[in-house]
Amino acid sequence: MRAAPGGQHWVARAPQIIAALNLTEVPGGSWLTGLLVDEQSRAQGIARCLIATAIRHEEGCVWLFCHPDLQAFYSRLGFASASTLPATLADRLARYQRSKPLLAMVRPQSS
Secondary structure (H helix, E strand, O other): OOOOOOOEEEEEEOOOEEEEEEEEEEOOEEEEEEEEEOHHHOOOOHHHHHHHHHHOOOOOEEEEEEOHHHHHHHHHOOOEEOOOOOHHHHHHHHHHOOOOOOEEEEEEOOO
């Protein structure tokens, strides 16, 4: 997982790192990238807790790109299919979709 310069980097430890994600600021909110959970630590709610903690104080929306197989997982966490994206994310998604199936999802944050 690459950490974007200037982004927020979050980890879960037990005591070693078992999960990580990045948040990058974009116009109108943040982009959640690179969520990874150690294979032996999956299905324990770690990703849910890490996402909830990381985005708790975010303003605006939180967007992410995911494989279609993960849509139900992110839907359970309050994300929905995104019909519009900030231009920087729309351009990036179009490039990524040339080589892999990806969906854009968004979670509006309450102020």
